[in-house]
Amino acid sequence: MQQLLNTLLTGLTLGMVYAAFALALVLIWRSTRIINFAQAPMAMITTYVALTVIDADYSYWVGFTAALLSGLVLGAAIERLVIRPVEGKPHINAVILTLGLFIVIHAVAALLFGSRYRSFPAPFGVRGFQVGEVNVALTGFGIFTIGSVVVVMLLLVALFRGTDLGLMMRAAAFNQEVARLLGVRVGRMFTLGWALAALVGSLSGLLIAGGSLVHPSYMDSAVVFGFVAAVLGGLDSPVGAVVGGLVLGVSLSFVSGYVGSELVALAALGILMVVLLLRPGGLFSHATPRRV
């Protein structure tokens, strides 16, 4: 019973992180119809930025902010300099570009920071709370993880639902041509979308790294989990991404706790297969797919 509860709690915490990462993928997919596979190494390198700042004896929070800001800048720069030139070409070109970035950022990180494992600090305790006799697998850092992802999601909802800027971003994503005719600077909206996505991605990178080890490929599995979570939610819906992330987090936590941690990625693949076969539009699909 205790193990069941703890597995569930660990899963929910992990699920929030996957949800954040899935959200980053969905933000870009909605606006530019590209799955940004480079999201993982982008988040990795911003975490290294945070680590460098923290190692220079600044507080965790300075490093945290530095990572988020560098994520914002990196996302905008990559959209403007790398992705923009292939806009309007076949989508496969843009996806291959993100894979090129994937390899480049990996190699650059290994060159700059070395490829050994380095420990990353956590701002709050990473030991479970003691409730009576029972040790609950909910940590201070876990609560911070859940809280920060929820805050980011609420901010995004507020941005998209409540502001003119959010409305313009949604318009640009919904229909480029019409948005452009109505005076929306579509290119700028895309740059902003990529920047926001990279920021959310950086956050999930920091949350995965906290109290754990970082090395150049520590985020590689996260992009898989984020993608599976996004597909679970239907790839088009931010709410779906969050729910998908939670479902995936709990499922994988059970696989890890009861079967073996080596098979977590295989389980994610299995879940992806089942979803694609049974509900290709995601768990919440109601619209019929476009047919000829």
Added chain:
Amino acid sequence: MARSVLLRHLGLAVLGLVVVVLVLESTSAFRNAQFATMAYLGIAAGGLTVLTGLNGQLSLGHGALMAIGAYTTALLLQDQQLPLVAVLLVASAVTTLIGAVIGVAAARLHGPYIAGATLALAVAVPGVALYFNDQLGGEQGLNVFVPDVPGWFADAVYFLSAQDVSGSKYVAYVGWLSLIVTFVLLANLSRSRVGRTWRAVRDDEVAAEIAGIPLGRARVLAFVVSAACAGLGGAVMALTVRITAPSGFTLTLSLSLLTAVVLGGLGSLTGALLGAALLTFLPQLVTSLGLDVGLSDLQSAQLAPLVYGLTLALVILLAPAGIVGSVRARWRRQQERATHDYDLPTTTAPPSPARTPGDEPGGDK
């Protein structure tokens, strides 16, 4: 027409075989091993270029599919009961089966699903080898027992070049023979009805469906054929490297294969071979350059992936048709100009279209 295409491919295959014999007999054992590496990368890249170039689907998991072929080979060779050809075929068949499962789920849908599913495969497969520690050897992996060189083969090589066949030379021959067979099959397939279906699906789903092509079946078939090639490539890899371990099948392998086919030119088998050559010979070159500049061993080892990634991005940005595609386009332009110049003195009419309608539909994108 069909017969002449088949004959041309067979002729090229014989020519290739002659070149392979000449090269392998005139190079050292170390070079032979490198050529074996090039062969297995070429087989896998050939499969990937058919999938990505002709059918427009990305696979980020061909490294994992190679792992399935390689582990199957290692397991089958432990018993030493099957002849080598059968081992290669079984390894390819097992990979095909697993490829079919993934293909059926992902290829029915368009867009990013197949890329994401294969990425998941690439990340998942090493974990499977670790989990089934007893059967698959865990982190250390499995040793591969390369069968002895058959007597008739040694005799044949001795007859040709009066040299004995070493183990690595035998593997190189096995690899290149597999490559030639695979490429002939792929080349014929891509010029056949099936290949035309794949291109139609790639270029316009709606038009293809109106023309009566079942989209899902075409996509699944392309993925399955591609997986079979990756499995065969993995089998040859097991023979070449003589050990199959999870560290050999990282995500980097899958992405390097993608670099190879993009650089060579998507959809072109020649391009896949060029790309495989690059993957084989570039790392040493770059690493030694890095050491000369004064980087540490570990840092120099990272230069090769850096070059792959930059190559991938730059090719897509500057020359999306890749080497073969760009050369072919330039050659075609020159031809057009030549015929155009020739026409000018005699007629003042607008230049005749230099490209005939039957001329290879969309070999390059």
